[in-house]
Amino acid sequence: MNIKNKKKINYKYPKILLTGGTGQLGNELKKNLQSLGEVWSPNSKQFNLAEPETLREKIKYYQPDLIINSAAYTAVDQAELNSKLVSCINVVSTKVLAEEAFCLQIPLIHYSTDYVFDGSQKTPYTESDKPNPINVYGKTKLDGEHEIQKNHNQYLILRTSWLFGLYGKNFYTTMLQLFKEKKTVNVVNDQVGSPTSIEFLAKATLEILSQLKKNEEENRWGVYHLAGEEQMTWFDFAKKIYKQEKNSNNFIIEKILPISHKKYLTEATRPNFSVLNCDLIQKNFEYIYKKFSKTDI
Template sequence: MMGNPKRYVVTGLKGQVVQSLLENTKKRSDVEIIALGRPELDLAMPETIAAAVEAARPDLIVSAAAFTGVDQAEIDREVAFTVNATGPAELARVAAALRVPIVHLSTDYVFDGSKSSPYVESDPVAPLGVYGRDKLVGERNVAAATENHAILRTAWVYSPFSRNFLRTVLRIAEAREEVQVVDDQIGNPTSAIDIADAIIAVGQNLLASNDHALRGIFHMAGTGAASWADFADEIFKISAANGGPSARVVRIPTSAYPTPARRPANSQLDCSRLYRRHGIVMPDWRGSTGYVVRRLLEPVDLENRKFGR
């Protein structure tokens, strides 16, 4: 007889990862997702965290919500730090008090991008901006609060949900014949749907075993590398093949698209440790991109050219 489902308490209500977790577990009987967000749980108000999480009776905590506006973090520094560094510290403190594992999502932006090959977990960290620095402090705060943690660094997240690069370029292509896209930043496009699957699997491993090898920092990003321009090209190719909007990609250097926050030129993540310790292989980014694009085009109204919104 199957026991009660494990309760994964996840921070956030509308983010790409929490939406993917909620969808991915609809037909599962072994995992229940409890999403907590404002006003009950507000990472910008860490004093709200303990009571909300404790009331949800977690078997495992997933720290998924974050201040993800990389450029805005350079301006709203106090709020960004509270959400990305102080909030995770409190979540981990609660996890330790409740004696449950915590899975914390982090980012490729903890690296400066100067390495020519994919980053491994032991490579030196050197964030270029406020967002990366705050997320790094968040990692360290989680690790300091409890040993029972898995910190998952991911990158270039997209999905059918919320705002992201894939949805943005499809929307732009409805109105323009060409789109300028940066071609000298390389990374791993990662579907939030794949992230959700990996989080569930990592969580199950943590709950099933006290093995120290299952804890620590792991890289968790889509298999295969691309520039932003490569990513856009693939999105448009799949969209066009399925009757959706497309545009010609004009490849430009980062210098032609200045932003308040610097981005790493290379943010490829080596995910072999995730496979060795947790048995997880992330899907190839092209296949996952195709799935998301086709999903967005399914509700297409060809007469009115509306899709996925």
């Protein structure tokens, strides 16, 4: 690590530790964060969340002014078969990050998920609705939230949902590929959520960081929902992707067909409804949605 002593006085957060920089969101954050400070974004070998205790000395050595944790074990179905590893990455390491951020008295920004809810509700979930995860991924993400709440006082836990973008493996890029390879694609039409643009989420995070006060007057720490504004099923989402991309791609797809999730078997059970109510973040951090208005596909 040759990153010590690179503090620049004019930056709001002179040294930022960003985990998960190779991931979809982390990659987008990396592009945007330079305006706030010097970013150290180690890869998963240099900073391995599967070995939580090794992280402490690296954080102590780097002495960040801000930690953003966009890394996680995110493979929802595989998580069912690897619960020990998932728990290590999503819970134990999150606890270590929270404890170290507390020692340094620096903010921790952490991302969580709509999958902390069971989907039994019919109206968008607020931050005060009771979580009840129904798969290993959701359970570990909720346990990770609890570790932060127990061990730190300056944190933002941003629960988001259905991330999409043109980078990495997500529903959007999967559909693009399938539309090029298949004449018929079946898509689940009885699970409802809110697609969230990765570009929007990264920019909104930056806006929130720039609005945060750098003193004890700041009292907006806590859990927030931050997701796209529209709600839809995966099937609706697939049709929108088709409409948006058909003129610039060589699709061979002829039919996109709606199916029940019961016909699409996966290791993990997913909530049937996981739309997040994002009123609180809009109230506490002004202009986020107005500023980056085109959050929907």
